[in-house]
Amino acid sequence: MDITVGGLVTELKRQFDAAGLPQPQLDARTLVGHLLDISLTDLVLDPGRPVVAGDVERVRLAAERRCRHEPVHRIIGHRSFFGLDLALSQGTLEPRPDTETLVNAALPHARAIADKSGTCRIIDLGTGSGAICLALLAEVETATGLGTDISLQALQTAKDNAGRNGLAERFHTACGSWFEAVEGEFDLIVSNPPYIRSADIGKLDPEVRDFDPIAALDGGADGLEAYRAIAADAGKHLSAGGHILVETGFDQHEAVMDLFQGSGFVCTGRFKDLGGNDRVLSFAKKGKP
Numbered sequence: 461m462d463i464t465v466g467g468l469v470t471e472l473k474r475q476f477d478a479a480g481l482p483q484p485q486l487d488a489r490t491l492v493g494h495l496l497d498i499s500l501t502d503l504v505l506d507p508g509r510p511v512v513a514g515d516v517e518r519v520r521l522a523a524e525r526r527c528r529h530e531p532v533h534r535i536i537g538h539r540s541f542f543g544l545d546l547a548l549s550q551g552t553l554e555p556r557p558d559t560e561t562l563v564n565a566a567l568p569h570a571r572a573i574a575d576k577s578g579t580c581r582i583i584d585l586g587t588g589s590g591a592i593c594l595a596l597l598a599e600v601e602t603a604t605g606l607g608t609d610i611s612l613q614a615l616q617t618a619k620d621n622a623g624r625n626g627l628a629e630r631f632h633t634a635c636g637s638w639f640e641a642v643e644g645e646f647d648l649i650v651s652n653p654p655y656i657r658s659a660d661i662g663k664l665d666p667e668v669r670d671f672d673p674i675a676a677l678d679g680g681a682d683g684l685e686a687y688r689a690i691a692a693d694a695g696k697h698l699s700a701g702g703h704i705l706v707e708t709g710f711d712q713h714e715a716v717m718d719l720f721q722g723s724g725f726v727c728t729g730r731f732k733d734l735g736g737n738d739r740v741l742s743f744a745k746k747g748k749p
């Protein structure tokens with residue numbers, strides 16, 4: 461009997477249910493839709509469409525990976541972030557919807573600086589897939605961006621993503637720890653650094669613990685190591701009138717604020733994510749407008 465797209469979705473949903481995955485229907489539709497290049501609407505409206513044997517095999521292999529907790533978008537190899545299509549690799553964190561909070565908080569600053577001075581020089585520390593920086597560059601046409609990371613593989617993926625989204629001319633990369641490989645000043649410093657306490661890594665969902673790179677997660681014993689390093693050197697690299705925005709863990713706002721305030725910055729904004737959790741802080745140099 462012919463296998464149909466609707467039959468495949470049902471087969472995968474049952475498998476995912478049995479594996480205890482939290483969103484079996486959504487995962488089944490997303491995998492079948494992406495792998496067979498069928499829109500979600502067509503999947504629903506035309507479930508009787510037949511699937512050739514090779515495609516059935518591809519979908520079943522992907523389903524096995526999902527049952528081993530590999531995230532859907534890692535299996536597909538790319539995902540959408542702030543309207544951009546971003547490739548993922550083993551060296552990159554899968555960008556999270558909550559990180560769009562940081563982009564939304566940074567955008568008014570980027571636009572105002574670009575309107576006033578003709579450009580906005582952005583640095584994204586720990587750029588991963590390039591998500592934050594590339595989203596800002598896509599929105600502010602005159603801005604330029606530098607993405608830094610300690611992972612060469614992440615930087616290669618970020619560069620590929622810049623090309624994939626037509627932003628390669630305005631995006632460059634530097635490999636090193638935080639500001640180590642960086643010279644000069646920037647109008648906007650943005651970062652979503654690793655911020656999970658080392659002892660908590662083992663308690664994360666397998667989708668995160670086993671598939672996001674450890675360097676993207678581990679924030680040291682108290683989860684604050686990256687903020688300490690960034691706060692210590694940010695003053696040297698922030699232009700007059702510039703802004704720093706960092707993503708934080710839901711319970712880290714007070715501690716991160718203390719760190720930056722102790723390094724000569726004043727907090728200019730606090731932002732919550734889609735779930736209502738504390739997620740982003742913005743800072744400017746003390747005593748500057």
Ligand SMILES: C[S@@+](CC[C@H](N)C(=O)[O-])C[C@H]1O[C@@H](n2cnc3c(N)ncnc32)[C@H](O)[C@@H]1O
Binds near residue numbers: 609654
């Ligand atoms: C939480 S991920 C964020 C990735 C991306 N910015 C995003 O929001 O999706 C943190 C990133 O910081 C990088 N990283 C970790 N330690 C670093 C260091 N000492 N210097 C620079 N980057 C670092 C990791 O490789 C990873 O790409």
